[in-house]
Amino acid sequence: xxxxxxxxxxxxxxxxxxxxxxxxxxxxxxxxxxxxxxxxxxxxxxxxxxxxxxxxxxxxxxxxxxxxxxxxxxxxxxxxxxxxxxxxxxxxxxxxxxxxxxxxxxxxxxxxxxxxxxxxxxxxxxxxxxxxxxxxxxxxxxxxxxxxxxxxxxxxxxxxxxxxxxxxxxxxxxxxxxxxxxxxxxxxxxxxxxxxxxxxxxxxxxxxxxxxxxxxxxxxxxxxxxxxxxxxxxx
Numbered sequence: 001x002x003x004x005x006x007x008x009x010x011x012x013x014x015x016x017x018x019x020x021x022x023x024x025x026x027x028x029x030x031x032x033x034x035x036x037x038x039x040x041x042x043x044x045x046x047x048x049x050x051x052x053x054x055x056x057x058x059x060x061x062x063x064x065x066x067x068x069x070x071x072x073x074x075x076x077x078x079x080x081x082x083x084x085x086x087x088x089x090x091x092x093x094x095x096x097x098x099x100x101x102x103x104x105x106x107x108x109x110x111x112x113x114x115x116x117x118x119x120x121x122x123x124x125x126x127x128x129x130x131x132x133x134x135x136x137x138x139x140x141x142x143x144x145x146x147x148x149x150x151x152x153x154x155x156x157x158x159x160x161x162x163x164x165x166x167x168x169x170x171x172x173x174x175x176x177x178x179x180x181x182x183x184x185x186x187x188x189x190x191x192x193x194x195x196x197x198x199x200x201x202x203x204x205x206x207x208x209x210x211x212x213x214x215x216x217x218x219x220x221x222x223x224x225x226x227x228x229x230x231x232x233x234x235x
Contacts, residue, residue, distance in 0.1 A: 005060045008068050017053065018075050021045045034074070034108045042074045050075060054082035062087045066101070077111045085118025092125040096132055106142040109177050116149040123154065130155060130163070137167060141175040148181035152188055161193040165200045172207070182206070183213035191223035198228065201235065211235075 006014055027044025031037065057065045062083050069080045084102050089095035099119060106112045122129050129150075136147035148171070151164045168182055186206075189197040204211065219229045 006057065006065055006068060011068055011070065014053075014079075015070075015073075018043050018045055018073065021049045021053075034110050037074050037108050041072065045075045047078075050078050051082060054079050054086065057083055058086040071105060074108070074111070077105045077107070078114055080105055081111055081115035082118055084115065085120060087121075089121040089124070092128045095119075095121045095125055095129060099129075099132075103136075103139075103143055103146065106146060109145070109180070112142060112145050112177075113149055116146060116153050119150070119153075122150065126154065126160075130160065134167070137171060141173065141178050144171060144173060144175075144178045145181045148178070148185050152181070152185040156185075156189050156192045158193060158196075161189060161196045165189065165196065169200070169205050179207070179210045180213065182210050183217050186214040187217035187221055187224075190218045190228070191221055194224075194228065198231075201232065 004010070004013070022043040022045055024044055026046055027039075027042050030044060031039045031042055034042070057079070065083055066080065069083075070076045080102065084098050087098060089098060098121070102115055106115065133147045133150055136143040136150075148168065151160075151167070155161075155164050164185070168185055171178065171182055173179060173182075186197065186200075190201070201215070206214070215232050215235055218224055219232055
């Protein structure tokens with residue numbers, strides 16, 4: 001584990017540690033889950049180990065690490081995602097800069113979702129950040145997925161649900177991972193805000209594919225009651 005402060009001069013310490021922690025079988029398995037990643041850019045380090053390394057980096061110099069972190073391996077992007085989330089924002093502008101700075105490194109659902117789930121600073125600046133997320137929805141495929149997953153993680157409650165549903169309804173993308181994020185968000189919304197979400201299921205502008213996936217995920221969820229599932233199957 002890199003117990004000393006990482007710099008551009010000693011960064012190879014981290015790469016050596018990642019290689020030493022790699023598991024070939026896990027690499028093969030994980031590659032099947034993130035097919036848009038190049039296999040030779042996945043080392044095969046398990047998430048618990050990556051979190052350990054990220055915490056050690058965070059204790060030393062989290063912001064400095066973001067300045068030197070490479071992009072050769074999938075694990076480096078995951079580390080960047082975790083370390084970004086470990087930084088306590090100094091204000092909303094700092095949170096926005098941290099989030100915007102990570103967007104260029106999102107190239108798979110796994111990197112996206114790891115980043116979104118770990119960005120706990122959103123909780124302190126929910127109102128301001130919700131407005132900022134709107135800008136991501138007008139961006140590329142991965143920016144749109146980031147926006148959707150951030151809303152899924154931090155805005156599915158009575159205060160925001162109507163605006164979240166309205167935004168999600170306007171996303172018209174043919175990208176698989178954007179559509180899956182929409183469906184995942186809508187299924188989770190039905191579990192957390194059943195009244196508002198169920199009305200939305202009855203009247204929406206989703207593509208047939210996204211709506212079908214949302215219904216499927218909701219029916220498969222253990223958090224949604226049988227009566228609601230029975231109704232969903234009629235849609």
